[in-house]
Amino acid sequence: MPSTLTLSAGPLFLVLGLPERGMPEILAFGRGAAAPDFWPDVPRSSRINGMDVDVPSAVLSPVAGLGAFGWPAIAGHRDGRDFLLDFAGWTARRDGATTRLAASDAVAGLDIEIAITVSDAGVFGLSTRLTSVKDGVYTLDRCMAGSFLLPSGEAVATRFAGMWGREFQIRRHTLAPGLTLQESRRGRTSHDRQPYLGVSVGDVRFAFHLGWSGNHRIAVDTLDDGRRLVHLGALFEPGEIRLQKGDSYQSPVAYAAWDAAALHAFVRAEILSWPGGAMSPRPVMLNTWEGNYFDHKLEELKAQADAAAALGIERFVLDDGWFGRRDDDTSSLGDWTVDRRKYPDGLKPLVDHVTSLGMQFGLWFEPEMVNEDSDLYRAHPDWALKVEGRPFLRARHQQVLDLTRPEVADYLFDRLSAVLGSLAVSYVKWDMNRDITHAGGADGRAVTDAQTRAVHALMARVRAAFPHVEIESCASGGGRTDYGALANTQRVWTSDGTDALERLEIQRGASLFLPPEIMGAHVSANPNHQTGRTLSLTFRALVALAYHLGVELNPLDMTAAERTELAGFIALHKRLRPLLHAPGANFNLDPRDGRYVWGAATAEHAAVFVAQGPSMIAEQPEPLVVRLPGAPDRRWRIAAAHGDCPSGFFRMSDGQTRLLSGEMAFSAAALASAGLPLPMQRPETAILLELVPAG
Ligand code: GLA
Numbered sequence: 126m127p128s129t130l131t132l133s134a135g136p137l138f139l140v141l142g143l144p145e146r147g148m149p150e151i152l153a154f155g156r157g158a159a160a161p162d163f164w165p166d167v168p169r170s171s172r173i174n175g176m177d178v179d180v181p182s183a184v185l186s187p188v189a190g191l192g193a194f195g196w197p198a199i200a201g202h203r204d205g206r207d208f209l210l211d212f213a214g215w216t217a218r219r220d221g222a223t224t225r226l227a228a229s230d231a232v233a234g235l236d237i238e239i240a241i242t243v244s245d246a247g248v249f250g251l252s253t254r255l256t257s258v259k260d261g262v263y264t265l266d267r268c269m270a271g272s273f274l275l276p277s278g279e280a281v282a283t284r285f286a287g288m289w290g291r292e293f294q295i296r297r298h299t300l301a302p303g304l305t306l307q308e309s310r311r312g313r314t315s316h317d318r319q320p321y322l323g324v325s326v327g328d329v330r331f332a333f334h335l336g337w338s339g340n341h342r343i344a345v346d347t348l349d350d351g352r353r354l355v356h357l358g359a360l361f362e363p364g365e366i367r368l369q370k371g372d373s374y375q376s377p378v379a380y381a382a383w384d385a386a387a388l389h390a391f392v393r394a395e396i397l398s399w400p401g402g403a404m405s406p407r408p409v410m411l412n413t414w415e416g417n418y419f420d421h422k423l424e425e426l427k428a429q430a431d432a433a434a435a436l437g438i439e440r441f442v443l444d445d446g447w448f449g450r451r452d453d454d455t456s457s458l459g460d461w462t463v464d465r466r467k468y469p470d471g472l473k474p475l476v477d478h479v480t481s482l483g484m485q486f487g488l489w490f491e492p493e494m495v496n497e498d499s500d501l502y503r504a505h506p507d508w509a510l511k512v513e514g515r516p517f518l519r520a521r522h523q524q525v526l527d528l529t530r531p532e533v534a535d536y537l538f539d540r541l542s543a544v545l546g547s548l549a550v551s552y553v554k555w556d557m558n559r560d561i562t563h564a565g566g567a568d569g570r571a572v573t574d575a576q577t578r579a580v581h582a583l584m585a586r587v588r589a590a591f592p593h594v595e596i597e598s599c600a601s602g603g604g605r606t607d608y609g610a611l612a613n614t615q616r617v618w619t620s621d622g623t624d625a626l627e628r629l630e631i632q633r634g635a636s637l638f639l640p641p642e643i644m645g646a647h648v649s650a651n652p653n654h655q656t657g658r659t660l661s662l663t664f665r666a667l668v669a670l671a672y673h674l675g676v677e678l679n680p681l682d683m684t685a686a687e688r689t690e691l692a693g694f695i696a697l698h699k700r701l702r703p704l705l706h707a708p709g710a711n712f713n714l715d716p717r718d719g720r721y722v723w724g725a726a727t728a729e730h731a732a733v734f735v736a737q738g739p740s741m742i743a744e745q746p747e748p749l750v751v752r753l754p755g756a757p758d759r760r761w762r763i764a765a766a767h768g769d770c771p772s773g774f775f776r777m778s779d780g781q782t783r784l785l786s787g788e789m790a791f792s793a794a795a796l797a798s799a800g801l802p803l804p805m806q807r808p809e810t811a812i813l814l815e816l817v818p819a820g
Contacts, residue, residue: 130217131159132224135247137383141226146213147191148184149226149239151274151354155329156383172349182348185226185239185272186253186356188212196304196346198269198356199237199253201366203261207233234259234370239271242378246394247387249273250378253358257368265366269342269358270335270379276326277351283323283332285634290622290655292316292603293634300324300353305345308360312525312561312573313600314338314607321638322355332388333357334638336396336608337377339577355381362564362571377609385713389640393708396611397643400593404615406702407642407673408439408485409695412554415623415654416679419446419453421467425681427478432680434482436688437695441479442487442554447472449499455522458494459501461540476548487552487597488544492537493580494523494558501536508533510572512565520559528579529572538586545591555584555614557600577609584613597645603635616643616673623649623677624656625668626809629721629738632672636713636723642706646672648691650682660809662687663768666694667811668736671705671723674698697767701732701815712752718743720806724813728755731816737773737806748800753816757794762819763787766812773810790819 129152130141138159142150152163172180176192186198190209202208212228212235219225226239235255242250251271257263280300284307287294309318320335322343333355335341340360347353357379366374382388397404411433413426421443430441448464449457457464463471472488479486495502495509502509502524509524511517517524528534544550557580566572584596598605598614602621611617617639620631628646635644646669652659669675674695680688704710710725719739724732731753753761766785771777781804783789791801806812 128217129163130224132241132243132249133159134243134249135245135387137247137249137381139241139249141185142181143215143217143226145215146211147181148186148188148212149215150181151183151185151272154274182350183274183352183354185251186269187272187354193349195348195354196344196356198267198272198344198358199255200267201263201265203233203259203263207263209233210235212237229258233263235263244391244395246382246390248380248382248391248395250380252378253376254373255368256373257370260370263368264364265368265374266361267342267358268366268374268376269344269356270376271357273331273333273355273379273381275324275331275345275353275355276329277353278326280324280326280353282345283325283637285317285319285321287316287634289316289601289604290620291627291631292606292620292622293319293631293637295630295634295637300345302347304347307343309341310360312339312564312576313557314605314610315560316602316604320357320607322357323637324355330383331355332382332384332637334380334388334608335359335377336380336612337577338580338605338607338610340573359574359577362573365571365574380608385637386709388638389711390709392608392611392638392640392643396608397615398588398612399615400595404642404706406699407706409437409698410440410442410487410645410647410673410675411438411680412442412444412647412675412677414444415649415677416682417444417446419451421446421464423468423475426475429679429681430475430479430482430484432688433676434484436676436680436692437699438484438676440485440487440552442489442552443472443475444489444554445491445556447488456496456498458491458496458523459499459526461490461544472548476550480549485551486549487554488550489554489556490541491556491558492541492583493526493528495526496523507567510561510564510566510576512563513569515563515565518562520562523559525559525561525564525576527566527572527576528583529566529575534579534583534586537583538590541587542590545587545594551593552595552597553587554597554599554618557605581609581613584610588613603631606635606639611643616645618645619672622655623647624653624658625660625665626658626738627656628668629716629736632668633713633716633721633723636711640706641672641711641725644672645675646670647675647677648694650678661769662690662694664736664809664811666691667734667768667813670694670698670701670813671711671725671732671734697813704730704732717747719808720746722749722751726751726753726816728753728759729818731761733814733816734811735803735806735814736811737808740808741805746803746805748802750797750800752797753793755793757792757797759793760790760819761793761796761816762790763814764817765815767815768812769806769810770812771804773806773812774804775807777804785814
C-alpha cells in the first residue's frame, strides 16, 4: 500500500502518496490545514476507454510510459532507447527542512531524487536530481525542477511581458485547456519572459517562480480530470545535457507561494545573504551612468561626489567607462584595468575622495562579456562562445565569454580580485548586456546551462573572497532578476527605464516577487533619457522613494533649488526607510484608473504613496481603501502629506482639507471598508501620506 506524506510550509500543505512504482501522487496541495487522512489505497483513476491499470495523473514530474498521457516533466533517452521511465522503490528521508524522495529505474539506469524544501515563510521549493547509473550516455532532453497541482475551473494566469527598459509588465489571461507553455531562450532571465507565473482559480491563488538565470520553461498542463499541473524547469538546447555513468543533473529550484507577501518574506529570510549577516539600512546611491555615460573626468566626478554627499547620498557607484579605452560601447570589455588616460593615478584618488566624504564606493563590471576590440580578445579569440562555421551575432558590439572554461573564469576572478583587493570598493554593479545566441563550447556542444551555472559560481566565488562587498544584479536593467541570481546578489537594477511614469508599472510588476528594499529605483534627469518625458522632481522622487533609492543624474546640472528639494526627499527617505523596508510591512495595490498605490504599514506608522499616472477617466476617484495592521477600532490620522498636496488636486472640499491636514481621525476598519475620500489628482502627480495612530 502506498504511504502518505504530509508536508507544511507555513500556511501551505502538500500531501503526497508514495507509490511502489511510478511517480509520487499529489493528493492535495493548498492552503489551510491538511486533512489528517486520505485514501491513498483508493485508486483515483476511472477513465472511460482508458488503461486497464490505475493511473494517477496528478503526480510530481510525470513521465512517459506509465499510462497517463500528460506533458512529461522528465524526458530523455540513450541514443533513442530508454525513452520510457518507471521509477520504483520510493523512499522518503527528512533532512531538516528538506524531504528527499528517492527511487530508481533499473531499466533506464537512472536514479531520481526529488527534494522538497519547506519554508515557514509559506514557500515550497522543489528540485530534482537525476543520476545515470548505467554505462553509456543518457541524453536528458528535459528535467523540470518540480510540479505543482492546481484545482480545475477557470484559471487566470498572471505573467510578465516586456522588453528592455519596460520589464515586468503584468499581463493577465485565462488559461486555455490543454498545454500552455512559456519558453525563454535568451541565455539570461530575460526582459520579456520572466520565470514567474501567478495563477488564480476561484479563491485559490499561487505564485510560482524558478530560481534560474538561464533558459527556462514553464508548462501548465490540464489533466484528464480538469485539474492542472504547473511545471517549472530549465530549458536545454538539443544534446546539451548528456549524463555519463555516475553523472548527475541537478535542477534549479522551483518555488510556489500563496502570494507576493510570502515570496517577499522568503527572499528576506532564505535567499538573500548580507555582508555581516544582516541587511544594513539601504544606502542611498548615486549611479554615474546617465549623468556621465562614458565621459569620465576625474575632477568633475569628484565635484559630483561632493554634491552627492551634500544631497545626503551614501554610496557613489562609478558605472561603465573606467577601464580599458572605453569611450563608447564598441571596445574594451574584458580589459578590467583602469584607463590611465581618464585616471592617470588609477581609481584610488576618486575612491579616496568618495570614501573621505563618508560615502561607500561602488564599481561597474560586465565580467561575462568581451569586445572584439579588446586586448583580451586579441590574446584569446577562442575564449568567446561560438559555434564553428557560424557567424558571430553581435549585440551591443560584444561577445559572451565561455565561463565554463576554468581558465576564463579564473581570469575574470583574478581581474575582479585585483580591483576589489586593492581599492576600497564595497559594491559591484554586475552587468550583462546581451542575450546569448551561440552558446557553443570548445567542442561545439551547447553550454547554455553550464554557462548559467558558471556565472552563479563566479558570483559565489567573488562573494566568498570579498564577503564585505555587495553585488547588484543588472542585465540591461532587470534582465537577470531571479532567486538563483539573488543567492549571490543583494540588489537588482530593476530597469534601465528610469522614466518615473513607466516605473509605476515596472515596479508594481517586479513587486510581485521582489521586496522593495532590493529593487533599485533612481531619480533621473529631465527630460528623461529613454522617453524624452518631463516630470516634476516630486513625482520622480516619490515614485522611487519606497525602494532602494538612488539618483541617476549629474547633481551639478541641477539648480540650487532642485538640489534642496532632492535633499529633502532623500532625508525623508532616510527617516522612513526603517518603515518602508521593514519585513512584512510593504504593500502594493492593483492600480485603478491610472492611480497607483503602494507603501508600508506597521501597527504604529504607515506610509501610503498615491501616484496618478495618466488622467483619470472616472468623474471622481474611488475612495482609497488601505488595510492597516493592528486593531480594527484603532483610530488613525494623517500626520503628514508630502509631495503634490494640495497642488496636485483638482479641487479640495473643506472636509478633505481637514482630513489631509490631520484634523480628522478615522478607524482602521473605516479605512479598510469605506476608504479615504481623496480628491482627484492631476495626471503625473504623487503624494505620500504618513498615517499615525490618533491621540
Ligand atoms: C546597462 C545597464 C546600465 C548601465 C549600462 C552601462 O545598460 O543597465 O545601467 O550600467 O549598461 O553600459
